[in-house]
Amino acid sequence: MALLFLDLDHFKRVNDTLGHEAGDLLLKSVARTLTKSVRGNDTVARLGGDEFTILLTDIQSPSAARKVAEKILQSLRSPVYLEGKEVTITTSIGITLGPEDGIHANALMKYADLAMYKAKEKGRKNYQFYTSAMNDEVQQRVRIERELTNALENRxxxxxxxxxxxxxxxxxxxxxxxxxxxxxxxxxxxxxxxxxxxxxxxxxxxxxxxxxxxxxxxxxxxxxxxxxxxxxxxxxxxxxxxxxxxxxxxxxxxxxxxxxxxxxxxxxxxxxxxxxxxxxxxxxxxxxxxxxxxxxxxxxxxxxxxxxxxxxxxxxxxxxxxxxxxxxxxxxxxxxxxxxxxxxxxxxxxxxxxxxxxxxxxxxxxxxxxxxxxxxxxxxxxxxxxxxxxxxxxxx
CATH class of the missing domain: 3.20.20.450 (EAL domain)
Structure with a gap:
């Protein structure tokens, strides 16, 4: 199986420029696009805000998850018309595989989330697979955060x-x-x-x-x-x-x-x-x-x-x-x-x-x-x- 974690890029700008009603319409449009991009036995869910997850069951290789991610990115390139204006939205996708990366739901959600942030770092509108090195990066960020706090105190x-x-x-x-x-x-x-x-x-x-x-x-x-x-x-x-x-x-x-x-x-x-x-x-x-x-x-x-x-x-x-x-x-x-x-x-x-x-x-x-x-x-x-x-x- 594979878990995809999606976060829409710059979604806040839609709410700020066109209003929350337009934002809600865009979310519904994205949900329809995601549903059309997967099989009937796969699960698409909105976590809240502009975040979605997709659970792909019975996949045989990472390439199958890769194809779905590429299909989603391609499908979202088509503009949506909201309040009479043409709007294009992109997404950053993190992918984790089970049982290779883990078997517990909380761990897989965490890993997919880490991979999604890596996609953001890579310039958005792309996908990244989770790797164990991402955990090391998180630990490094925690260390830097602690050191930054000390740096303020120690001038x-x-x-x-x-x-x-x-x-x-x-x-x-x-x-x-x-x-x-x-x-x-x-x-x-x-x-x-x-x-x-x-x-x-x-x-x-x-x-x-x-x-x-x-x-x-x-x-x-x-x-x-x-x-x-x-x-x-x-x-x-x-x-x-x-x-x-x-x-x-x-x-x-x-x-x-x-x-x-x-x-x-x-x-x-x-x-x-x-x-x-x-x-x-x-x-x-x-x-x-x-x-x-x-x-x-x-x-x-x-x-x-x-x-x-x-x-x-x-x-x-x-x-x-x-x-x-x-x-x-x-x-x-x-x-x-x-x-x-x-x-x-x-x-x-x-x-x-x-x-x-x-x-x-x-x-x-x-x-x-x-x-x-x-x-x-x-x-x-x-x-x-x-x-x-x-x-x-x-x-x-």
């Missing part, structure tokens, strides 16, 4: 800063705060090595709060010591941004650290803008009322368009490094980046280019009127002490 986190350069005069006008973890055994860790676990376990909020406080403290110290109007950019996690108390918390931090609101730039990603448009706009307006700057990070990697951004009260757009890295050799990137800069200015948005590494890239950005840039051409992210040294060197 093991550090902030590194990358300069933001105003292109027309090469002046340092800001810095992006980037977290690092000084792990007692594994050394200095980048955020890619621990933030995913922090997000999944809810630790991202206290970590994000620490980042905001430390970044504001470092910025206040810079201004106190006469380093000019440096603005600090801080990345917000999705769960932070969804927190209704965020504007009040930021207001409190600004007062506590004696930082003017105009010295703080909050970065949010495209995908965060798409989650619940009305709520997003309300939150952004509350933040704007504080006087902080708002930036859309990694633009071009998500779902929004420049015309879509008109509805959001944001100030800056950060062009993702993937568009910059092959300039001037890649003509498509050249045309896209030039268009983004031009259209952003028509919307009264400043443009920040990420990942600038060569003089040719900088020259292109300057010729096309890009406002600000950052990248290894100027400096890698460095601790605050080295950032101060960088500022001192620029004055010479």
């Amino acid at each position: 093991e986190f550090l902030l590194f800063y990358q300069p933001l350069i105003r292109i027309h005069d090469r002046k340092v006008v800001g810095m992006e705060a980037l977290i690092r973890w000084q792990h007692p055994e594994r050394g200095l860790l980048s955020p890619f090595e621990f933030l995913t676990v922090a997000e999944e376990t809810g630790l991202i909020n206290p970590i994000g709060d620490w980042v905001l406080r430390q970044a504001c403290q470092d910025t206040a110290d810079l201004h106190r010591d006469g380093y000019g109007d440096i603005v600090v950019s801080v990345n917000l996690a999705a769960s932070q941004f969804r927190d209704a108390h965020l504007p009040k918390a930021i207001c409190g931090i600004l007062d506590e650290k004696r930082v003017e609101s105009r010295w703080l730039d909050l970065e949010i990603t495209e995908s965060m803008l798409m989650e619940n448009t009305d709520q997003v706009v309300a939150t952004l307006r509350h933040l704007k009322a504080l006087g902080v700057t708002l930036s859309v990070d990694d633009f071009g990697t998500g779902y929004s368009s420049l015309s879509y951004l008109k509805r959001f009260p944001v100030d800056r757009l950060k062009v993702d490094r993937s568009f910059v890295q092959d300039i001037p050799d890649d003509r498509s990137d050249v045309e896209i980046t030039a268009a983004i800069i031009a259209m952003s200015h028509k919307l009264n948005l400043q443009v920040v280019a990420e990942g600038v590494e060569t003089a040719e890239q900088l020259e292109f950005l300057q010729q096309n009127g890009c406002d600000i840039c950052q990248g290894y051409m100027f400096s890698e992210p460095v601790p605050i002490e080295k950032f101060r040294q960088y500022l001192d060197e620029q004055k010479k």
Whole structure:
């Protein structure tokens, strides 16, 4: 036998954009598709929300389960029309086999669930078979979660800063705060090595709060010591941004650290803008009322368009490094980046280019009127002490 665990990808967006009635209609459509994809003696069940399970009985090999999973993925590619709009849904599928993987129902459900999350990690809209290594990954996540909690208590986190350069005069006008973890055994860790676990376990909020406080403290110290109007950019996690108390918390931090609101730039990603448009706009307006700057990070990697951004009260757009890295050799990137800069200015948005590494890239950005840039051409992210040294060197 085989047990398939399915979780619909980005189902929440359907509820948020079209309403819960449309979401219910989509779930019914998916249920019909799943039922048509299996045999009469197989069982399809909805666990709740956007999760389904399928029990395949009397299968002789993993390839039979694989064929069912592939059939489901293929069948779901056909669009569904809801509220007069075309909607396409995909799913991530985890597969476990019995009795090879186990005989107890609870264990098989756990294994199928683990495999489903592996499918999510692999980019969604695919299937993965359970392997014993997935248990090891879970144990590793539990260990990292415990160590992250200790890291907060033991002050093991550090902030590194990358300069933001105003292109027309090469002046340092800001810095992006980037977290690092000084792990007692594994050394200095980048955020890619621990933030995913922090997000999944809810630790991202206290970590994000620490980042905001430390970044504001470092910025206040810079201004106190006469380093000019440096603005600090801080990345917000999705769960932070969804927190209704965020504007009040930021207001409190600004007062506590004696930082003017105009010295703080909050970065949010495209995908965060798409989650619940009305709520997003309300939150952004509350933040704007504080006087902080708002930036859309990694633009071009998500779902929004420049015309879509008109509805959001944001100030800056950060062009993702993937568009910059092959300039001037890649003509498509050249045309896209030039268009983004031009259209952003028509919307009264400043443009920040990420990942600038060569003089040719900088020259292109300057010729096309890009406002600000950052990248290894100027400096890698460095601790605050080295950032101060960088500022001192620029004055010479």
